Amino acid sequence: MNFAVAETGGVVVCTNEGNADIGISLPPLHIACLGIEKLIPRWADLAVFTRLLARNATGQPVTTYTSHFHGPLPGGELHYVLVDNGRSTLRANDVFRESLCCIRCGACLNTCPVYRRSGGYSYHATIPGPIGSVLNAAQDAKTFHSLPYACSLCGSCADVCPVKIPLDQQLLYLRGTIAGHGLPAAVEAAAHEVDQLCDAAHVAVQFGGPDGAVVGPQAAAIPGVQPTQCMGQTARDAGISRRRVFENSTRANNAVDSKTHIIHTLRRDQVAETDLPSLDGPWLTFGRPLDQFREVLAAVGGQALAARHEGDLPQLLAQLPSLRAAQHVWSLVPAVASVGRDWTSVTDPHELEVLDYCVAPGEFGVAENAAVWIAHPTVPHRAALFIAQHLVLVVPAREIIHNMHEAYARIDPGTPPLAYSSPDRPRPPTSSSRWSSALTVLDRLPSCWWEPKTLDFRF
Numbered sequence: 001m002n003f004a005v006a007e008t009g010g011v012v013v014c015t016n017e018g019n020a021d022i023g024i025s026l027p028p029l030h031i032a033c034l035g036i037e038k039l040i041p042r043w044a045d046l047a048v049f050t051r052l053l054a055r056n057a058t059g060q061p062v063t064t065y066t067s068h069f070h071g072p073l074p075g076g077e078l079h080y081v082l083v084d085n086g087r088s089t090l091r092a093n094d095v096f097r098e099s100l101c102c103i104r105c106g107a108c109l110n111t112c113p114v115y116r117r118s119g120g121y122s123y124h125a126t127i128p129g130p131i132g133s134v135l136n137a138a139q140d141a142k143t144f145h146s147l148p149y150a151c152s153l154c155g156s157c158a159d160v161c162p163v164k165i166p167l168d169q170q171l172l173y174l175r176g177t178i179a180g181h182g183l184p185a186a187v188e189a190a191a192h193e194v195d196q197l198c199d200a201a202h203v204a205v206q207f208g209g210p211d212g213a214v215v216g217p218q219a220a221a222i223p224g225v226q227p228t229q230c231m232g233q234t235a236r237d238a239g240i241s242r243r244r245v246f247e248n249s250t251r252a253n254n255a256v257d258s259k260t261h262i263i264h265t266l267r268r269d270q271v272a273e274t275d276l277p278s279l280d281g282p283w284l285t286f287g288r289p290l291d292q293f294r295e296v297l298a299a300v301g302g303q304a305l306a307a308r309h310e311g312d313l314p315q316l317l318a319q320l321p322s323l324r325a326a327q328h329v330w331s332l333v334p335a336v337a338s339v340g341r342d343w344t345s346v347t348d349p350h351e352l353e354v355l356d357y358c359v360a361p362g363e364f365g366v367a368e369n370a371a372v373w374i375a376h377p378t379v380p381h382r383a384a385l386f387i388a389q390h391l392v393l394v395v396p397a398r399e400i401i402h403n404m405h406e407a408y409a410r411i412d413p414g415t416p417p418l419a420y421s422s423p424d425r426p427r428p429p430t431s432s433s434r435w436s437s438a439l440t441v442l443d444r445l446p447s448c449w450w451e452p453k454t455l456d457f458r459f
């Protein structure tokens, strides 16, 4: 999950491949795991954060799929798991609290000369790069003491960070702390010893039998090695079921008590309240939103077709060779016929696997980034949007709004799960992969405030 909204209780996931979206849309059970720092106060704040994330991660105007969840699918279940794992401790720390503002855009990684030459694996941590060096060393200086030193202090990471985390200053501070405790020399020696012990444990696992019984006690006895590191490595090596490892781990850590602990820590280490920023502002507007929408759509690989009436849609779509050749088309737009079978009888969304095309109605489009909003009730199986090879969205031309702030003001977050989508990049046709090459069709042209000639699209 990329964001959780305190005001509405909803969560948001942003992907470019639709992988998370399809994983969430197929099974009836959805377990959403998120760090507690993912909480943002207001629904309207998403207009800022979704824009920041995409621009700073990949330079896109918006991620290809951005799905909003405010409840389970009909007949399904939705559970949230809020993960602390040291975050509440960081929150109580005046120096490192800001590092929890990270939205995981990756911009600091992309600019860092050390990361660019050494790659992610060299950090030996889940989160690499400048932000990883801060987060990991701030939480476990003994294990990650070398990371703050793998830095030229060029400051480029802090310059590009969209949420202005002073990463270089935090790394410098960490060096002082680590040196003050005399960690480097002592830990280097210990680390060498640990390495040797880990190697020995690894060999023991390989020859120790399938249930890994040899490993557990040995790994636990290694000083300075985190239990989870040993657990993960040895479980995989020895073929222990992940379920068993998870159950043992939660029993050992007493999961219920940890929840109480998190709440207690957060209440104890209150931070000073600050006023929420005003979201009233001169946000981006366009003289001709439809033109802007069309331009951005083309820039990100989509295609806009114009129809005067819904009745024109079949003829218009017939121009698309891939649609003419499609054997399985599910249309949720009455004017366009479905092909292949009666899709309304589908009860298991896995049956949509064969779908070549999905034609769905969009609520409205956003000129700023060519996003199209789709409300779940209009799409009985949300998986259809992500599983189909091609996606056609039919949007009324008069429903093109200027920016994301207008979009979030317009949507009632109480609506069941909804998604917005912008086109994937153009993909070569392939028989082995499924790509959603989005195409937006504008119908019902407005009669007055857009000149018809601006809608004379050529393809």
Ligand code: SF4
Binding pocket: 111, 112, 113, 114, 115, 129, 130, 150, 151, 152, 153, 154, 155, 156, 157, 158, 167, 168, 171
């Ligand atoms: S200050 Fe350090 S971590 Fe940040 S970009 Fe420069 S080398 Fe990388």
Ligand code: SF4
Binding pocket: 056, 101, 102, 103, 104, 105, 106, 107, 108, 109, 131, 157, 160, 161, 162, 163, 164, 165
């Ligand atoms: S620290 Fe800043 S630049 Fe780096 S991933 Fe987080 S938000 Fe992006």
